[in-house]
Amino acid sequence: MGSESGGEGADPAVELDGVTKRYGDTAAVDDVTLRVREGEFFTLVGPSGCGKTTTLRLIAGFEEPTAGAIRFSGESVAGVPPEDRDVGVVFQNYALFPHMTVGENVGYGLNFADPPKGMSRSERVDELLELVDLPDAADRDPESLSGGQQQRVAMARALAPGPDLLLLDEPMSALDAQLRERLRVQVRRIQSELGITTVYVTHDQEEALAISDRIAVMRDGRPEQIAPPRTVYREPSSRFVAEFVGDNNVFAGRVVDVEGDEVGRELRIAVVDVGGETLRVGVDEGVEVTVGDHLTFCVRPEYLRIDEGESRLTATVASAEFLGETTRVTLDWGGRDLVVRTRDPLSGEVVVGFDPEDAHVIGIGEE
Amino acid sequence: MSDASPGAGEGGDAADPRRGRSLRDRLARRLRGRLLTALAVVTSAVLVAAFYYPVGTVLIEAVVVDGAPTLAVFAELLRDPFYFGEFARLFAGESPVAVARALLSPDRRLGIVGFTAYQAALSTVASVALGLPAAYLLARFEFPGRRTLRSLTIVPFVLPSIMVAVGFVATFGTNGTLNAVLAAVGLPPVDLMFTLEAIVIAHAFYNAPLVARVTTAAWESVDASAVETARSLGAGPVRAFFDVVAPQVYPAVLTGAALTFVFTFGTFPIVLALGGFQLATVEVFVYRLVRDLSYAEAAALAIVELVISLGVLLAYLRYEAKNTVSSRGVRPLPRKSLTPSAPSLREVVPRLGLAAYAVVAGLVFVAPIASMVLASVMGGDGALTLDHYRFLLDRQQTGAAFQVRPWPAIRNSLTFASAATLLALPMGVVVAVLTTRRYRGRKLVDAAAMAPLAVSGIIVGLGLLRGLVFGVEIAGWRFAATGAVAIVVAHAVAGYPFVVRTVAPGLEGLDRSLIESARALGASRARVIRDVELPLVWPGVVAGAAFAFAISIGEFTATVVLATGADAYTMPVAIERFIGRRLGPATAMGVVLLVVTGLSFVVIERLGGEHRGF
CATH class of the missing domain: 3.40.50.300 (P-loop containing nucleotide triphosphate hydrolases)
Structure with missing residues (x-):
């Protein structure tokens, strides 16, 4: 709220x-x-x-x-x-x-x-x-x-x-x-x-x-x-x-590790296991997160970048809509839909990634 | 975040109006809220005084004899074969099988009630048969004068019934135009007067246009894309008609049929003039019983009539509630030209059918009026003459006091109709407002307000005669009205349901956000009625005024009861008195009535037009 x-x-x-x-x-x-x-x-x-x-x-x-x-x-x-x-x-x-x-x-x-x-x-x-x-x-x-x-x-x-x-x-x-x-x-x-x-x-x-x-x-x-x-x-x-509100990619999985300030970063990082892939998610100050929590987070399409980012996912192009300025591409990642926006046409297998600070935690709870 | 700059613009200038004026405002608000209530109370009072109370005093005689409640009058009535034919045996306790067998035998007796239902059913079939082709023509074809023809379908409904009866005598009577035409082509004459056929055709004259109107409206609201969807899914034109168009038109046909049945079940002047007592319907018999002063029997018979009419109406309303499709034709079906586009069977046959229909329609709808006009200027020898009009003038100048004179009839008709319209308009508008609001018990209010449509005019007239004209005593005060006042009240009660019917759809169709916009801008509820709702439904109000006026000027049933012995006779009553002697003066009087009614409509239209903008 x-x-x-x-x-x-x-x-x-x-x-x-x-x-x-x-x-x-x-x-x-x-x-x-x-x-x-x-x-x-x-x-x-x-x-x-x-x-x-x-x-x-x-x-x-x-x-x-x-x-x-x-x-x-x-x-x-x-x-x-x-x-x-x-x-x-x-x-x-x-x-x-x-x-x-x-x-x-x-x-x-x-x-x-x-x-x-x-x-x-x-x-x-x-x-x-x-x-x-x-x-x-x-x-x-x-x-x-x-x-x-x-x-x-x-x-x-x-x-x-x-x-x-x-x-x-x-x-x-x-x-x-x-x-x-x-x-x-x-x-x-x-x-x-x-x-x-x-x-x-x-x-x-x-x-x-x-x-x-x-x-x-x-x-x-x-x-x-x-x-x-x-x-x-x-x-x-x-x-x-x-x-x-807008396009979004929502992920949910179990927290397998929490990296705190000791690593020397400003942001704590929750390492989340989503369908066998480990993804690194930034956690805001004041948010309690411990290993074993069930964590839901989202990444906006504009933050899912091709061949960049700390957490990488390999997916295949399912469909593309040409919108003029950008193309909205729907990817198939192990049966889940991901949405990205690109300027260049994509096809076949692509690697997309995001940085921890571009992910936003929506909810944390026991499963 | 970027906050909006809260500047000191216009929004702040209307400084705190809520705080300063709260008490006075609350009082004013309470008063305004009561205005509608007050109008509703006045309307109810008029209805009770002019309808429910008088009708109640008459109907109560059916169950109260010599001060003691009894069902004897009813029991006698129900067991009397004179009224109920073979059904009376059922009420008398005979087995249904024996009654059914008797009903199937050729010499069955229907009784008065049975005959009334029988002629109403025949009239309904005839009206639907005559109305549907007209609906087909009006809804599906484009031709010069289509709109005018569509508007004209309202005319028969508001024509004074006694005048129509005169027109039918002039057409189908022994010396009528039909026999003149038959003689001219060497065919033997037919005598349709005092036959069931004449009554049924006259009823069709009245009600077929009604069936045509409601059906046309439903047909025009069928969305073309629905038909096109069916066609693209593989249905042929005929199949698409039965699958898509017919289901949407059918409820309207039933509406027309149900209303036709109710109207013709309670028919009076047509049967009185065209059938006489040998083909008497219930209403004619009620009239006869009243004349013979058998009030208890008349009341019981009127109740039977009311129960049957209301039964049909209720059954229909139930059906309507279940089957109303509130689809608005986004894009109506395209109209076809009357000239066939190709010499194919599918193009030519329907148009030939319509041509044949035009001949029949001309005979039924145009001939009676034309014959009446013709008969009014034709002497016994077939030569043109103004004798009948001269007779009216003579009667005006030299007529004895007890004789019916034309000018008082015209003057009375106009005075009564104007007064009745002025009374019916506010009543109708108030009831329309009340019945289009949503609240519990709305249906009941609707039914109570519409009841005058279903109750015998004879009974209303009798009730007013004994209740108002002879006077009532309430708490030591004696209230009595003159016959003229009673006639005006009776006409207003008969006419205001039509005002409700013309105004309510406009109110119902009003966009709620128009009213809410006006209120948000500062208008009170009453003010919104004046500024927004009334101007927007004004055409409906004008139409309602025309209806109320027409109903009053043509009203015969209650008037003939109330005008007895008084000099408060109207044009229809005058026609009825003339028709008993000679047709000529009656047709001349009929033409006068036609002209006066027509001119009045023009005046109402003009007045309505001027006031429209407020």
Whole structure:
């Protein structure tokens, strides 16, 4: 688990405390505790059915939790209906009101809140449309806009009343890949400019890594790991996180030796027997490991190098996908799949290896 | 990690709105939450006052005689062969084998109830037979006027039944257009009046378009890629039709058939005008018993009718719940041209079939209306004349007080229909909102709100007559309504289920995230109804208004009971009074009704269009 210190003593912008949401016998959200800091871009990521959207809907107030508390800046929002929570929500399908123009859509929330900074309503609408790069769209019919444009209008509409919190529910999953990449840069830029606390839901781990300050990787209704993108990528806390976020090679075996500081290295090394091959794995400080332990670790494809590294494996090429910049090659190593990335085409038998510091221990336990 | 720069942008400007306004807000929120409840209570009150209570007071007479509860009236009714034919012997305790044998013999007796079911079954078969080719044409072919034709299929359903009856007399009567045509080509005349055939054809006129509508909708929602998948897997076109298309269309056909059966089982004006008492159905007999003041027997018979109708509806609803496929046609089947692309058998035969169908459809759907218009301008000698309209004018100017005059009929019809529509609209919208929410007991609310569709109009009329017009005493206060008010209430109760039916699908199909977006932007639940839901379902509301108006203007059954002796008669009642003497003035009055109804629709459409944007 990532550290959950909650910032500099101030109340977190959003706090979920033991929140559970049950539908009948199944818990869509199961005892979730997490804190979103003021101004943070926080992402809930996970496969479908992991409870990420339900979590967002609980924060928005569309659902009430079965158990637990939700607090905004330290104050409980139990029983507060969505219209009184000062949140902006953007849905996957944008949900623009089809019977209103773009300008009327953006201005709708200003029926219930005064525009900030003493602006007039139309000034505020223009400002927001400017912000999302659609300055002349006010009089247009939402259905005449492209998907990406509709998404930006939905964003402008959510931001117009000046909410304290922005909630985005898979806002880009209906768009094509290129547009998605461009839009996420824009979303992040707008978020940073306004400094608005944002909770973002996506099933796309790559998007989550690219856009977030911190990520909660969710599975079966609870977060498996909450940490900044780099930590989640480099130091996954579980096998699930290791395999869900990016490509990974996961190994498991018995520790046959532990080499400590006496060798003169900074890192302790666990020597692990995986299918008859001894592999050398770096162990972080503070991690207890003894001979006989069952150890699970992972090595990212980019750290599995051809004819290099302290631990070497001989494998045969099973398949290759040409991705442009690199080729993703799947190797067969004694019946297990290994994934490597190379620039040059591979075939036949190859030797791949990795250094101890490039391996990350996921779990240690008695077998 | 890189923290986001928490600047003092717009996000921070809306300074702490949650804290300052909490108490006042909580009060306001509570009030807003109650608004829908209040509307629901008012709607329920109207339903209880205008429907459940009056109907209850009438139906209770079937089981309470002289203040004591009894089942004697029922027992007598069930054992009476006059009502139940051979089945009565079953209720009387005879062995099922003997009854079955009697039913199979040629001189079996069906009784009133049996005959009613029999004619309803025949009418259902005829309606399906006449409706399916139309669905095939509308769903699978492209031709100029297709959309218009599709819209027109709603017309027969809202045509006043007494007017349709007049049209059928003008077409199939002894001196009708059919016999005129037959005589012209040298064939002997046929007499279809007061026969079962005439009733069945008139029922098909009403219900075949309904079958066609629901079937077309289902057929159009079949996804072409499903058929293409079947074809690519090796199924021929016929096999693909039966394996992929038919299973998706079949439930819709059954829907149409079930509704047709229920409607024709409770039929009244058609049978009264085309069948007379010698071909009486249950509803006609209820009317007769009421006229003879045999209230207990009438109530018992009405309950039997209600049980059968509800039984069919419930059986159907169960089936529907099990078989509804919620597939949305991503890509509908491509429509074919009406001109064959090749002189092959497969291309030509279906189109020839449709051509033959067009002739039959023309005879059934167009001839009655055309004949009515024609008969209204034709004298006894076959020459064109305006005599019948002149008769109406004369009657207006010189008619005695007890005689039916045209202008009051028109004025009453328009007033009642407008008032009934204004009452039915909010009721229907509230019930639609209530029945599209998810909560326990929703089905029950749905059923209770839809019950007016299944209950005999005669009983509703009688209940209102005795409950509202003659007055009720509640806690020392006497409440009495005029006949006119009772008619408006009865019409609103008859019409609002149609408002529910036109508004509910729009509400159901509304994207939930539209409502949630509006709420997240600060709109209360009630405000969302006003700003988002109503504007988006507005076409459905306008259609519902048109329905309610049409139902009211054509309503005959309850009106004829309530208008007795009063001067609250409407156009359909006027037609019925005229038709008893001479056809001419009745057809002229029918044309007036047709024109007034048509003009009203245009007005409703215009009004609805203006309000659409709010």
